[in-house]
Amino acid sequence: MTEVYPRVALIGLGLIASSMFWAMKRRGVVGHVTGYARSAATRDTARRIGLCDTVCDSAAEAVEDADLVVLAVPVGVMGDVAAEIAPYLKPGCTVTDVGSVKKTVIEAVAPHLPEGVHFVPGHPLAGTEHSGPESGFASLFDNRWCLLVPVEGAAPEAVETLTTFWQALGANVELMDAEHHDLVLAVTSHTPHLIAYTMVGVADDLRRVTDSEVIKYSAAGFRDFTRIAASDPTMWRDVFLNNKEATLEILGRFTEELFALQRAIRTGDGDHLHAYFTRTRAIRRGIIEAGQDTDAPNFGRTRTER
Amino acid sequence: MTEVYPRVALIGLGLIASSMFWAMKRRGVVGHVTGYARSAATRDTARRIGLCDTVCDSAAEAVEDADLVVLAVPVGVMGDVAAEIAPYLKPGCTVTDVGSVKKTVIEAVAPHLPEGVHFVPGHPLAGTEHSGPESGFASLFDNRWCLLVPVEGAAPEAVETLTTFWQALGANVELMDAEHHDLVLAVTSHTPHLIAYTMVGVADDLRRVTDSEVIKYSAAGFRDFTRIAASDPTMWRDVFLNNKEATLEILGRFTEELFALQRAIRTGDGDHLHAYFTRTRAIRRGIIEAGQDTDAPNFGRTRTER
Ligand SMILES: NC(=O)c1ccc[n+]([C@@H]2O[C@H](COP(=O)([O-])OP(=O)(O)OC[C@H]3O[C@@H](n4cnc5c(N)ncnc54)[C@H](OP(=O)(O)O)[C@@H]3O)[C@@H](O)[C@H]2O)c1
Ligand SMILES: NC(=O)c1ccc[n+]([C@@H]2O[C@H](COP(=O)([O-])OP(=O)(O)OC[C@H]3O[C@@H](n4cnc5c(N)ncnc54)[C@H](OP(=O)(O)O)[C@@H]3O)[C@@H](O)[C@H]2O)c1
Known part of the structure; x- marks a missing residue:
């Protein structure tokens, strides 16, 4: 499979992010994957089990050079994380999230992102009752829906590429408005x-x-x-x-x-x-x-x- | 397996009764099984698919000579059915039911039953969302609970035999009071x-x-x-x-x-x-x-x- 994004950053390393990592690796969808989670314990676990090609000690470091940045943290901290990474984002990169709610996440994240960065919010409809870096598995998204919620003015190419990415992870993609x-x-x-x-x-x-x-x-x-x-x-x-x-x-x-x-x-x-x-x-x-x-x-x- | 009851009558031929029939036959637990359901359509279906050794055209006929009579009809008609069969019950037989509620069923059924008949209400905790004579299958009760709710003065031997019967159908039996x-x-x-x-x-x-x-x-x-x-x-x-x-x-x-x-x-x-x-x-x-x-x-x- 051809590479959809050369470099991907996962912010948050729980069920969804770790499943995304194993699904990316299964199909060779991307080049290099960096990861970051809040606690040293989770980062250590990630390193131990080979989750991410590089586990970084700051979100800033993880997103540098990334073509796709995935916010995979609880909905309530999406805004804080966006503020934290904003100055380090590569111009032209795509930022997406996997939050279960879309309207408030967009309101919290969008204002922080610099011009030239494409924000394409998303939500894969897949999960288990487990959480944390060790709970993920490659087939989580197979034949499940992933809803993309492009914000006004989102570049169509950015939406298309993210669609291809999720399809490569096994999901069926649909577009929908946030409300x-x-x-x-x-x-x-x-x-x-x-x-x-x-x-x-x-x-x-x-x-x-x-x-x-x-x-x-x-x-x-x-x-x-x-x-x-x-x-x-x-x-x-x-x-x-x-x-x-x-x-x-x-x-x-x-x-x-x-x-x-x-x-x-x-x-x-x-x-x-x-x-x-x-x-x-x-x-x-x-x-x-x-x-x-x-x-x-x-x-x-x-x-x-x- | 030795026969637990020589003759069993199933009143109502839906999911639970038909599953009981296939489970009885799987293990050779009983001798002869008669059955009765309200509608001619259900009785015809039962005859067509070999559900029961004999399908009778009246409840009275079905219960005659039966050592165990199982009321497998909706909870709301248990009393009517009991009244209908009471005059034809063999002295010394056991009457049980499979209703999902116990207190009102006992109140509705017990007064109709003649002395010398053992009433041992029951409730197998097993089901599917399907119903009718064609929905049953032999393994429905395997490793599931069946709760028996003996009424005051129930003969211990009757309770014991019914326990053996349900165990032979695959269930784990517990006793409990109705309330x-x-x-x-x-x-x-x-x-x-x-x-x-x-x-x-x-x-x-x-x-x-x-x-x-x-x-x-x-x-x-x-x-x-x-x-x-x-x-x-x-x-x-x-x-x-x-x-x-x-x-x-x-x-x-x-x-x-x-x-x-x-x-x-x-x-x-x-x-x-x-x-x-x-x-x-x-x-x-x-x-x-x-x-x-x-x-x-x-x-x-x-x-x-x-
Ligand atoms: N689970 C589901 O069924 C499901 C389905 C679809 C979408 N989602 C959405 O996906 C997102 C993630 O869910 P999940 O199930 O993957 O969660 P999870 O397994 O609980 O993982 C959450 C991750 O976020 C990290 N984190 C928390 N606060 C952070 C912060 N301030 N900065 C950086 N990292 C932080 C955690 O780090 P630590 O480990 O260090 O605490 C952890 O790695 C949520 O928005 C959720 O709504 C979940
Ligand atoms: N399904 C479950 O998940 C489940 C689990 C545990 C216990 N139960 C209990 O088991 C009992 C039977 O449920 P089921 O799921 O087997 O029901 P079902 O598949 O709907 O079958 C009910 C049977 O009762 C017959 N019937 C109805 N009224 C009658 C009457 N007045 N006289 C004679 N027969 C009559 C019906 O005959 P026709 O076909 O001719 O209408 C049908 O054969 C209920 O008391 C229920 O509470 C059900």
């Missing part, structure tokens, strides 16, 4: 995650009543909620704080519908329940027809196997 | 299902805004909610109407916690969110340690393969 991205993700990912966290919290409270039975019989439906609720607390805190508006909007609708169902249970309105449960089947059929269901239903999370 | 069963299941299964149904309903409402994107990007977390929400509407209507008290109790706690998280998002209280998301990880660890997690997280649902 719409945040609403769609609030429905398909953020609110489901918040709900799962909540249900697990309730079960945790109830452990005194039910002893270990909640765990013992968790396979009855609850277990997958706990898989989600094991995801990184910092990442999810930042997602909810940064996709506040859309998440609160969807949550509002959710509680409205939940209250209607709750009232139907309380008043014994079986017809309401039956009609509701029948209607929701249509969406399921749509997903099967769209080929979005697989044998391993797992909240879009892939198992860790490198 | 506790209904609370534990409200946490591990019923409330998670209601929440998933609700989230899918919200997404369905939003389809106008997001076009088909909710479906397209469903793998980001939402997809598994839709799997649940494809389950049989009648079964779930009956579950919620019959486990009203425990479900409303858990739902009440759920909305309380959800409101607290919602407020934290609205006010930007990142510490609250982070602390909550950290706490829920402990439950996940417990489940992994208890060996209740598998490679195919699937809401306790197994794929249909006979």
